[in-house]
Amino acid sequence: MQVKRCSIIEFRERFNTQEKCKKYLMEVKFGDKFSCTKCKSTKKIKGYNTYDIRCKDCGYNESPTSNTLFHSMKIKLTTAFEMMYRICVNKKGISTIELCREYDINPKTAYNFKRKVQESMESSQKNPLTGLVHVDEFMYGGKDAGCQGRSSKSDKLKICLAVEIIENKTKKKNKIGRAYALPIENFSQEELKKIFDKHISKDAKIVTDKWTGYNPLKSEYNIEQILSDGGKNFPELHILIMNIKNWIRGIHHKISKKHLQKYLNEFFFRFNRRSFIENMPLFTLKRMINSKPKPVTLSSCGFYG
């Protein structure tokens, strides 16, 4: 998707009225080619409200926010658009408390809106990691309760991480390419396999530590296992693990297991686009418009149903 760079000044000017936001929603949804969401008919008539479109064949009335993540919100579209901008462009995101304070909205509304933005940040899984990929797991928060190493009894959050390594043999310092992470229940082969299947190309050269859980995956993937040496052989992975932990601790303080994936989506959506962060607001806005709202989320959040 080709999108242009957009500063906060330009963004505010572009979306400073409800009408401009509604017009943009319709433009992204249909462009010049209307197709009814219900029956796919291309015949349209004027809808109930100014920017609505009604299907001539089945009568379905499509409002600008229908079938988008902006549907039935308690906040104005102008506010929602700018909040989305802030979540995208701030290098470390923005906490729910800060959103409440800056936009004068209640915590539930801020929290639920952030969930929506994070939903749109989910990886499409169309571009798996390639080349040299390092994989490791780590734990965050919770109590150890005397558990050691990779104990599945620990109530800490368990996360599996895969990172593209861009080798620089002359400077002996590698760079980090793209990366993804998934929450895991335990460190079994079945749980570890999830990140391979979702985010790593079958052609990638994968390196892990000597954990036995990776061994059975060698039949499907090109995996080399080397000694971790306390993380010394995987420095890039460990830098990223530290960054994730600091991000959670510093911005969000605490994350529940239920919402962990959404936060990881946000972290890696931003991380994987770090070299063109100014393009992200319009890119994310388009994703939010093209994503269908999930019924479960709508019924349980602070949006009008």
Ligand SMILES: [Zn+2]
């Ligand atoms: Zn129709």
